[in-house]
Amino acid sequence: MALPTRGRVILETTVGEIDIELWSREAPKACRNFIALAMEGYYDGVIFHRVVPDFLVQTGDRTGTGGGGESFYGEPFEDEIHPRLKFVHRGLVGCANNGTKNSNDSQFFITLSRADELNGKHTLWGRCVGDTIFNVLKIGALELDENEKPLYPPKINRVRIVDNPFDDIIPRITAEEKRAQQRAREEAQREREEQQRRKGAKK
Structure with a gap:
């Protein structure tokens, strides 16, 4: 799992920072999509709308319902399944999809533990680093309603891009x-x- 990462972002959330390293060489489409949307402020104010205890937390839908989301490319983009990247521990970041192949948009999740059932089905494009994983675990421990939604959903205030591996991205709006x-x-x-x-x- 010691692949070199290239790219780094910090999610500034209402429960603290979440520091994410990107696997932009292995999953260039997914990372480019995320960075471009972040540059446009797409994730500002977006809530964590879904929590499955001991499995994952999910965000990235501006409607806050889990039914929305859009990609920077204007249409869903294809999966980038890498043979060496597997969901083997907590803090791994992947594309959420609608259950079918190549249906990725702006939604993403962070794992709370090993999640073998996601391998081969979801693009894995980053990992949480340092102590900021504990802020992810805080979200994973929140009180939920019957639809896996936190009663008091934390939100992303903004995304700080620390290292952008794509210097050619031109945001539609900053x-x-x-x-x-x-x-x-x-x-x-x-x-x-x-x-x-x-x-x-x-x-």
Whole structure:
């Protein structure tokens, strides 16, 4: 399992940082997809919508339902199953799919223990490093509803790209632009509400 990694990101979450090394040579499509979406701010504010105790935690769906998600490529992308990469311990990061081949999008999971049943079915593209695995385990220990969703879901505040192995990615919109758009929308909404309030006061 001592393959050289290339690329590193830190998920800044509401339960602390999760430091992830990328296997960008073995799974270039999956890693490029993740980095490109992160550059666009796609994962900002996304919750961990699914927890299966002693198995995995899952995130990456902007709808928070598990039924959404989109890839940077505009369509689901194919699996990258590498013979030497196997889900043999906790802290491994893989593409979530809809149960069929080549159906990867923005959703991903992190394992909480060995998960042999995922081998050959899910693209493995990274691993948690250092003590940040304990923040993943914290998510794995949360109280859940009957649909495997945490009662108080933690969320990704933003993704910090420490080492980008793909210097040719051109985001459709940068995370900073996206945040600026969001601020502008919120400001416009506040102004509309203020105008409505003034109208109401004049009557």
